Amino acid sequence: MRTSRDLTQEELAERSDLSVDAIRRIERGGFSPSLDTLGKLSVGLDVSLKTLFHSFDLERSDGVAEICDYLACRTGPQVKLAWRVLRVMFDESA
Numbered sequence: 241m242r243t244s245r246d247l248t249q250e251e252l253a254e255r256s257d258l259s260v261d262a263i264r265r266i267e268r269g270g271f272s273p274s275l276d277t278l279g280k281l282s283v284g285l286d287v288s289l290k291t292l293f294h295s296f297d298l299e300r301s302d303g304v305a306e307i308c309d310y311l312a313c314r315t316g317p318q319v320k321l322a323w324r325v326l327r328v329m330f331d332e333s334a
Contacts, residue, residue, distance in 0.1 A: 241285055241292070242267075256284025288312070 242252050242263075249267070253260045257280055265271050266281070273281070282292045291305040311319050 241287070245285065247285075252281075252284050254284075256280040258284070286310075286313075 242249070247255070249263045250260050252258075253263045256263070258277065262273075262277070266273055266277075278289060278292060282289050285292065287306060287309045291309050294305055311322060314322070
């Protein structure tokens with residue numbers, strides 16, 4: 241997930257308020273992060289904990305959950321605009 245967002249380990253560490261060493265150990269599977277650490281990672285990656293846990297399921301990519309996370313941080317008018325844009329993109333009546 242970090243690499244798909246074009247983040248370096250250092251950038252994710254800064255955004256997550258974690259050490260670079262912690263990020264490295266998590267990515268290597270060197271330790272099991274606490275719930276607090278997972279919460280910090282979700283903030284750094286700008287996703288919900290639910291989406292973060294879904295990302296551990298290697299058999300599927302849950303892009304819909306990431307879109308929902310993105311829209312959850314937007315205002316009502318922004319969500320309505322996004323909905324209209326999506327409908328137009330897929331040739332449905334707006």
